[in-house]
Structure formats: structure tokens, C-alpha cells
Amino acid sequence: MIVVENLYFTYAPQGDYVLKNINLEIGEGELIAIMGDNGAGKTTLVKHFNGLLKPTLGRVYVDDVDTRDVPISELSRKVGMIFQYPEKMFFSERVWDEVAFALRNFGYDEASINRLVQKILNIFWLWKYRDSSPFILSGGEQRRLAIASVLVWNPKYVVMDEPTAGQDAVQREILLQIINMMVSQGKTVILVTHDVEFVAEIRPRVILMSNGEVVYDGEATRLFRNPGILESAGLTQPILFKLESRLRDQGLIEGGFNTIDEAAKKIISLLGDERL
Amino acid sequence: MSIISVNSLSFRYSYSDRYILKDISFSIGEKEFVLLAGASGCGKTTLARALVGLIPQFYEGEYSGEVRILGMNPATTPISKITAQVGFLFQNPENQIFMTTVERDIAFSLEFRGFSREEMKERVAWAMEIMGISHLALKRIEELSGGEKQKVALAGILALKPKILILDEPTAYLSPMSARELMGMLKRLNRELGITILLIDHRLDLAVEAAQRILVMKEGKLYIDLPIKEAFRQNLSKEYGVNVPTLIKILDVIRRQGFSLDPPPLTIEEFINLIKKGRTI
Numbered sequence: 144m145i146v147v148e149n150l151y152f153t154y155a156p157q158g159d160y161v162l163k164n165i166n167l168e169i170g171e172g173e174l175i176a177i178m179g180d181n182g183a184g185k186t187t188l189v190k191h192f193n194g195l196l197k198p199t200l201g202r203v204y205v206d207d208v209d210t211r212d213v214p215i216s217e218l219s220r221k222v223g224m225i226f227q228y229p230e231k232m233f234f235s236e237r238v239w240d241e242v243a244f245a246l247r248n249f250g251y252d253e254a255s256i257n258r259l260v261q262k263i264l265n266i267f268w269l270w271k272y273r274d275s276s277p278f279i280l281s282g283g284e285q286r287r288l289a290i291a292s293v294l295v296w297n298p299k300y301v302v303m304d305e306p307t308a309g310q311d312a313v314q315r316e317i318l319l320q321i322i323n324m325m326v327s328q329g330k331t332v333i334l335v336t337h338d339v340e341f342v343a344e345i346r347p348r349v350i351l352m353s354n355g356e357v358v359y360d361g362e363a364t365r366l367f368r369n370p371g372i373l374e375s376a377g378l379t380q381p382i383l384f385k386l387e388s389r390l391r392d393q394g395l396i397e398g399g400f401n402t403i404d405e406a407a408k409k410i411i412s413l414l415g416d417e418r419l
Numbered sequence: 420m421s422i423i424s425v426n427s428l429s430f431r432y433s434y435s436d437r438y439i440l441k442d443i444s445f446s447i448g449e450k451e452f453v454l455l456a457g458a459s460g461c462g463k464t465t466l467a468r469a470l471v472g473l474i475p476q477f478y479e480g481e482y483s484g485e486v487r488i489l490g491m492n493p494a495t496t497p498i499s500k501i502t503a504q505v506g507f508l509f510q511n512p513e514n515q516i517f518m519t520t521v522e523r524d525i526a527f528s529l530e531f532r533g534f535s536r537e538e539m540k541e542r543v544a545w546a547m548e549i550m551g552i553s554h555l556a557l558k559r560i561e562e563l564s565g566g567e568k569q570k571v572a573l574a575g576i577l578a579l580k581p582k583i584l585i586l587d588e589p590t591a592y593l594s595p596m597s598a599r600e601l602m603g604m605l606k607r608l609n610r611e612l613g614i615t616i617l618l619i620d621h622r623l624d625l626a627v628e629a630a631q632r633i634l635v636m637k638e639g640k641l642y643i644d645l646p647i648k649e650a651f652r653q654n655l656s657k658e659y660g661v662n663v664p665t666l667i668k669i670l671d672v673i674r675r676q677g678f679s680l681d682p683p684p685l686t687i688e689e690f691i692n693l694i695k696k697g698r699t700i
């Protein structure tokens with residue numbers, strides 16, 4: 144469990160607080176999306192989870208350990224972090240080595256390393272690049288490499304900063320499946336994301352931030368039906384929910400829908416039965 | 420009149436064993452707003468690099484075919500001469516930003532272009548204003564959030580008031596609201612100032628409302644070059660891995676049930692009007 148207690152944080156000694164009075168409990172096996180406007184403090188918050196940043200005031204505990212009391216190296220094995228700009232992380236000359244790096248560090252034997260690296264590269268369609276330099280990959284491929292090089296060691300907590308940025312339809316689907324699989328294995332997955340459409344697909348618990356504070360913490364569905372809170376925090380309603388409220392405003396439907404399939408069904412019922 | 424034309428362009432990066440661009444031909448006319456889409460790794464960024472001369476001047480390789488942009492040949496024209504008129508936003512804004520403070524970084528793009536101090540100041544202020552980052556003017560670049568950096572990179576390009584904008588995933592790190600504002604602004608720059616725009620993006624929900632035409636690539640080839648609406652008559656997601664707008668996803672389910680709503684709606688208003696007309700063909 145990750146527990147955040149009365150967390151305040153400022154980058155400069157006399158500066159303004161970038162995080163203000165944050166209190167959170169993140170349990171095992173939870174799927175969480177941290178959302179909010181540019182500059183709201185999302186990245187700053189998650190950097191506290193692996194000890195990269197330490198609270199100015201308040202406490203952050205990971206499995207009952209105060210993050211101020213342990214070195215980053217110890218925390219980061221447990222809390223895998225995929226950064227917003229992944230290409231800044233790469234340091235290996237080969238894609239393969241980039242992914243194997245952490246495993247070697249943790250003392251895995253060669254056979255396991257080979258097996259795990261091959262498996263994860265295949266999942267993200269990167270196997271064909273195993274001997275290439277990470278720096279020649281396309282934008283989306285680089286992000287997938289960054290994700291793969293953390294997921295390969297199967298950390299207990301995974302934080303992904305903007306995992307869907309630059310991903311196409313197929314890769315989003317793969318990501319969605321991987322996330323669901325991790326959660327079903329009891330891992331905690333924390334996404335930092337602007338991708339309301341993706342969040343509308345996975346329906347996690349949403350922690351919404353605005354100006355360094357948490358302004359909503361709860362179900363995605365309820366949040367998405369509340370354009371007021373969303374917009375005050377720099378978000379917009381997912382299209383599905385916008386369509387629902389517009390159809391309702393126009394008196395075309397009663398009730399609502401929660402998925403693309405349900406929306407299609409409702410709309411078909413409006414169209415009568417003149418099939419092609 | 421076309422201001423970008425690409426004729427049978429093929430390219431293979433040195434040390435790579437395959438062609439990334441394969442016999443690509445298309446042209447873009449003045450004042451057009453064109454969207455370039457396709458699966459990750461299909462060659463979009465590579466094509467953009469070829470338009471501004473980074474390919475073959477910076478990235479060497481096997482190059483054939485002809486490209487013209489504002490009458491210049493990017494294979495032989497100094498890149499700085501091209502980027503004086505063509506604003507190019509790199510996919511990763513971190514690559515673009517060099518100077519210390521936000522204001523100085525944006526001004527840097529104007530240096531050596533012969534603007535007076537006054538004009539420079541004015542343009543920097545204008546660009547910061549429209550990107551909504553005036554309050555960050557004196558901040559150091561390394562102290563910005565991910566999305567703030569992206570806005571600074573965009574402001575630097577807009578300050579040039581270029582004739583053509585080539586933007587490689589400008590919304591990747593923007594909040595939904597900022598992305599919507601950016602798309603609205605690009606639409607105005609296009610419609611009101613006549614700036615030609617080529618937009619590469621995976622977030623199509625907003626882009627389809629602003630752009631008029633879409634190019635879709637797959638594995639280095641250009642397969643689709645159509646007005647946006649016509650393009651969505653086919654399943655771009657299944658065939659080309661395009662992350663289609665949610666409205667189109669709903670439409671696809673409806674189509675699979677044998678219903679056809681046409682033309683494909685790009686906005687909620689259009690969708691509702693179609694439903695109201697009960698236009699089942």
C-alpha cells in the first residue's frame with residue numbers, strides 16, 4: 144500500500160507549494176489514473192512514490208516504509224516508474240540491453256533474462272529491433288521500449304507517466320490488456336494521463352488534481368458525468384459521455400449508456416429497422 | 420497551386436536494411452490543413468524530416484524521388500532557409516528547447532532572422548499569449564512540466580509566423596482542454612491567416628474537426644489521400660491501425676449491424692443531426 148499523509152512539496156526552498164495537503168491511500172491491485180491540467184502537479188506527485196522526490200512536509204509510505212528512510216535504489220525495485228519523456232532514460236546501445244539492464248542489476252540468471260526480455264519485446268512488437276539502437280526508434284516505439292524495460296521485472300507498483308501518448312489503435316489495445324492483466328495479478332497500476340478516452344475505456348479510480356491539490360478522488364464514471372469539475376481541472380468530457388448528455392438534452396434518449404456498444408445499441412433503436 | 424509536392428519519394432536510413440518511405444507521392448495546396456495518420460512506426464516522422472530537409476541532409480541514406488516545398492528542394496537547400504518559412508515541431512519537444520528561460524527560448528527562434536528588437540518582443544509576447552504561457556515567461560525550461568515544455572516549443576514556432584506549419588504530435592502532452600484550444604487556434608491560423616498546416620497526430624478526436632484532408636500511411640506507403648469525411652467511410656482502425664475518433668468507433672459498431680449513417684459524422688452535432696434525420700440508407 145502507498146500512503147500519502149499531509150504531503151506538501153516545493154521545488155525551491157522559499158518557493159510556492161507545488162503539492163498542497165495531499166492525502167491518499169493506494170491499495171494493492173488498484174488501477175488508478177491521475178489526471179489534471181498541465182502543471183497541476185501530477186508528475187511531481189508520482190515522483191514521491193519511488194522516493195525520487197521527498198516530501199517538504201508530510202509523509203509518503205510505501206508498504207509502511209517512510210520514503211525518506213530508504214535509498215531510491217531500494218524503492219525503485221518495488222515501484223517501477225516510466226517517465227513522461229522516455230527517450231531521456233535510454234543509455235544502452237542496443238534495445239536488448241536496455242531491457243535486460245534492470246534484470247542484470249537485480250542478479251537474474253542469463254536464462255531467465257533471455258526468456259523475460261524476449262517475451263516482453265514480443266508483447267510490444269519490438270523484437271525486430273532487439274539489435275538496434277534505442278535512439279533510432281520512432282516516437283511510439285521508444286515509449287513502448289521504456290514501458291517494456293520496466294514491466295520486464297514485474298514490479299509490485301507500476302507508475303506510467305502518459306503511457307498512451309503517441310500510441311496507435313493496436314498498441315493502445317495491447318496496453319489496455321497488459322494493464323488489466325497486471326491488475327488481475329494484484330499489481331498496483333498508476334497511470335498519469337491526459338487521455339480521457341483511454342480512461343473512459345478502463346474506468347479506473349481517478350485522482351484529479353488542480354493547482355497542486357486533489358479535487359476529486361473516486362469513480363471515473365461519476366466524474367465523467369460531471370463536466371463542471373472536469374473543466375475546472377483542465378479536462379473535457381469523453382466523447383461517449385458528451386454524446387450521452389447531448390442526446391438526453393435533445394429528448395432523444397432516456398437513461399444513458401456506459402460503453403461504445405451500449406451507445407451503438409441505443410442509437411440503433413432510434414433509427415428504426417431500415418437495414419441495408 | 421501546390422506548395423508542397425512529393426514525387427515518388429523513397430528513403431532508407433543508412434545502416435537500416437529496409438526502406439521506410441516507399442514511392443510516396445502527394446501534394447498539398449496553399450491554405451490546406453492536412454492530417455497525416457498511421458500506425459506507430461509507419462514512417463510519418465520520417466516523411467516530415469524529408470519535407471524540411473533533415474532527410475537527406477542530417478539523416479543520410481538511400482534517397483530517391485523529388486520533394487519541393489515553397490519552391491525549394493529540401494535535399495539541397497540549407498535547412499535554416501527552409502525553417503525560416505516552415506515551422507517544424509519535432510515529435511519530442513525536449514529536442515527543440517535549448518535556451519535558459521521560456522522567453523529567451525522563444526526569442527531564440529527569431530534571432531538571426533533580422534527582426535527589430537521591437538518586433539521580436541511583440542512576437543514573443545503574442546506567441547506566449549496564444550499558447551497561454553505568459554505567466555511562465557521568466558521560468559527556466561528545466562523547471563517546466565511536460566505539457567508546459569510542449570507549449571513553449573509550439574510558441575517558438577508560432578512566433579516565426581511561418582507560411583507552413585509541420586507539427587509532429589503537438590498534443591501528445593497537452594491536457595484535453597489545452598489540446599482543444601490548440602486545435603481551435605490552428606484552425607484559425609489556417610482559415611484566417613491562410614497558414615498551410617500538416618499535422619501528425621494519434622489523437623484524432625480533435626484533429627478531424629480542424630483538418631480538411633487526411634493522408635494515411637502503412638509500412639512506408641501512402642494508402643489513403645482523401646477528404647476527411649470520405650476517409651472514414653472505411654474502417655481505418657482495422658486496416659491501418661489509426662486510432663479513430665470515438666464517434667467513428669460507435670459508428671463502426673452501428674455499421675456492423677447493417678445500418679449506414681452517411682456521411683460519417685465528425686462532431687456530436689453532425690451525429691445527432693444524422694440520427695434525427697433517421698437517415699438509414
Ligand SMILES: Nc1ncnc2c1ncn2[C@@H]1O[C@H](COP(=O)(O)OP(=O)(O)OP(=O)(O)O)[C@@H](O)[C@H]1O
Pocket residue numbers: 154155161179180181182183184185186187188227561562563564565566567592594
Ligand atoms: N524541477 C522543477 N523546478 C521547479 N518547478 C518545477 C519543476 N518541475 C515542475 N515544476 C513546476 O511544478 C508544477 C507542477 O509540475 P508537474 O510536472 O508536476 O506538472 P504535471 O501535472 O505533471 O503537468 P503536465 O501534464 O504538463 O506534465 C508546474 O507549475 C511546474 O512548472
Ligand SMILES: Nc1ncnc2c1ncn2[C@@H]1O[C@H](COP(=O)(O)OP(=O)(O)OP(=O)(O)O)[C@@H](O)[C@H]1O
Pocket residue numbers: 279280281282283284309432433434435439457458459460461462463464465466478510
Ligand atoms: N535514424 C534512423 N535510422 C534507422 N531507422 C530509423 C531511424 N529513424 C527511424 N527509423 C525507423 O523508421 C521507422 C519509421 O519511423 P518514424 O519515426 O518515421 O515512424 P512514425 O510513423 O513517426 O511512428 P510514431 O507514430 O511511433 O512516431 C521505424 O521503424 C523506426 O525504427
Ligand SMILES: [Mg+2]
Pocket residue numbers: 185186187227304564565566
Ligand atoms: Mg507531467
Ligand SMILES: [Mg+2]
Pocket residue numbers: 281282283463464465510587
Ligand atoms: Mg513519429
